[in-house]
Amino acid sequence: MKLTNPEKLILSMLASLHERLEIETETAKLISDAIYTGNTWALSWELTGIVGDNADPNPxxxxxxxxxxxxxxxxxxxxxxxxxxxxxxxxxxxxxxxxxxxxxxxxxxxxxxxxxxxxxxxxxxxxxxxxxxxxxxxxxxxxxxxxxxxxxxxxxxxxxxxxxxxxxxxxxxx
Incomplete structure (x- = not known):
């Protein structure tokens, strides 16, 4: 999944809010980890219900x-x-x-x-x-x-x- 820089920023901030509010969710951690490591393709693998099946092909x-x-x-x-x-x-x-x-x-x-x-x-x-x-x-x-x-x-x-x-x-x- 290809994300624009503004999308990465928004998702990172939302994941940080989850962490700050001590809302434990694997999805927020996965999103944060994928963005920070440059592995946003993984979101299509793990979050098909959210991202959908029409995601970009794997690099x-x-x-x-x-x-x-x-x-x-x-x-x-x-x-x-x-x-x-x-x-x-x-x-x-x-x-x-x-x-x-x-x-x-x-x-x-x-x-x-x-x-x-x-x-x-x-x-x-x-x-x-x-x-x-x-x-x-x-x-x-x-x-x-x-x-x-x-x-x-x-x-x-x-x-x-x-x-x-x-x-x-x-x-x-x-």
Whole structure:
């Protein structure tokens, strides 16, 4: 949802009034957090009854982050489902992280902020909730390559089947 500066100011003042009057409402907190972090797209996700279904489409970075978090959820579940022997084979065959390292807070700050908002205030992708989402190194180029391999597989994974060792290896090696 795109807000003009005057709309942001009005909503921020109303949220401040809620806080000052000690009116506890998650909606006011969400609005305030979304405005202050630049994640106003989240209002369309959480407040469809207020904002409506005709909200602006997600910014491309929001779609990317949601896709990457979804991919990493499947990757981590797949790795966790491996036996210790097969996990050792995967570790030997594939270099790099086997769990979500996050986004670079300096050079990928938009993606980092979106991930933090999805995991934090929106309470999506709960598996990442207690983690530092700052990788401290660029990750987008790798996630893009990995997602290109994962996306065709994604359609077959909706039935609760974890990724196989071969699939994990293929994605993580991209």
């Amino acid at each position: 491309p970075a929001v779609t990317e982050v949601a896709n990457y978090l979804d991919m990493w959820s499947f990757l981590e579940e797949g790795v966790a489902a491996l036996s210790p022997e097969v996990r050792a084979e995967l570790d030997a065959a594939v270099l790099g992280a086997k769990s979500f390292p996050g986004f670079d807070g300096n050079d990928e700050s938009e993606h980092y902020s979106i991930a933090g908002f999805l995991v934090g205030p929106l309470k999506r992708f709960a598996r990442f909730a207690d983690r530092d989402l700052n990788s401290h190194h660029p990750t987008l180029y790798r996630y893009e390559a990995m997602y290109a391999v994962f996306e065709p597989m994604r359609k077959r994974l909706g039935l609760g089947r974890p990724l196989t060792q071969g699939e994990l290896s293929e994605i993580l090696s991209a």
